[in-house]
Amino acid sequence: MxxxxxxxxxxxxxxxxxxxxxxxxxxxxxxxxxxxxxxxxxxxxxxxxxxxxxxxxxxxxxxxxxxxxxxxxSRLLKRITRQTTGLLRAGGDGEADGFGEALEAELRALGLVARHFPDVRTERAPQDLAALLGLKRSGQNVLVRDTRTFAVAAGAAPTDPGTPVQLAVTYLPLDIARHTALEDPDPGPRGVRGLLADLGHRPTDFSETIDVRPPREDEAAALEIDPDNRVIQLTRTAATADRAVEVTVSVLPAHLWSLSYRWTTAS
Structure with a gap:
């Protein structure tokens, strides 16, 4: 009607x-x-x-x-700007976790700090992720690093739940990650990228795919958003010259994030 x-x-x-x-x-x-x-x-x-x-x-x-x-x-009405220019910046040792540093800097600019709640487990690789990692079959197990990130005001009480701003799931081949520091929930300041370098698998090539879609039911609950919201899904693949060594799928509430890209052309 x-x-x-x-x-x-x-x-x-x-x-x-x-x-x-x-x-x-x-x-x-x-x-x-x-x-x-x-x-x-x-x-x-x-x-x-x-x-x-x-x-x-x-x-x-x-x-x-x-x-x-x-x-x-909503508890957080400010937009977080994801500046990709700093994502691959290396630290003084050449392998600092630029991805983690970028998120911390983005929140700090808004007077916020990040609180991370990680979980590490082994599970069968989904078919699409198995293909990205170059696994021979989708049933192969991979190491999964699952992190839910909240933003809270700087100086907030430890009991302040904050606002969930990101779900990030990293998939790593078991032949690289098994029985290494990558299985530790806290990878330290060097992050996954630095640990991969320590193991002789320094990623040098990165690709990223962006999709905007409705959240799944579990994602809407975890991010505390309405089912009618949209989320941004970033699928990042990191590879060496020989193989893909990491795939990370990040899910972001679309109303909280802006993605900023910058590049230069050859003169």
Missing amino acids: TKHPSATVEFRRVAQRLRDAVTGGTYEPGSRLPAAADLAEHLGCTRSAVERAVRVAAAEGLVTTRKGSGAYV
Whole structure:
């Protein structure tokens, strides 16, 4: 059924007023929005217009809806800019973890710090990842480093849960990673890239594929986002001259991230 033009105009007006209220600080990050009936009275509109506007705000990442509890303003409204110019920068020893350093720097610029929650396990490689790693069959086991990253305000209490900003899963061939420091949940300041170099597998070639898609149910829960949000999936492959040695799949809430790329051409 076609919506009446006046209803569409009202909805757009309400949606913009709600955006302005959230981004302008009328409702504090993390706070619960008033009930739909109260918002409708405050905004001078119908309840249906408010409910539709809230759904749009949730899809844009401005609010998160919780069944039986209502809608809450997202705790993090700032965008994190991923500057790729520093991703492959080596440290003084030539092998510092530029990827980890870049994320820390990006959050620090916003007055935030990262808290990482890693998990390491062995599992069968998915078919698409097996192909990227050059494995002969999809059933081969790989080492999986699974890290969920939260952003919290600098100086926040240890009990502050922060905001989940990234899910990163790194896949490593077992013939390289088994019984090495790569199995340690904390790879240290040199990161996975430095440890691979120590093992004689220094990656020198990197490729990255970017996709934007709806989150899977488990991803939406882990990132605490609405199912109508979108996520950015970055699939990065690191290789030596002979073979691929690492594939990392990062999933980022699209409303929290901007991707910035820079390159130069030969004169």
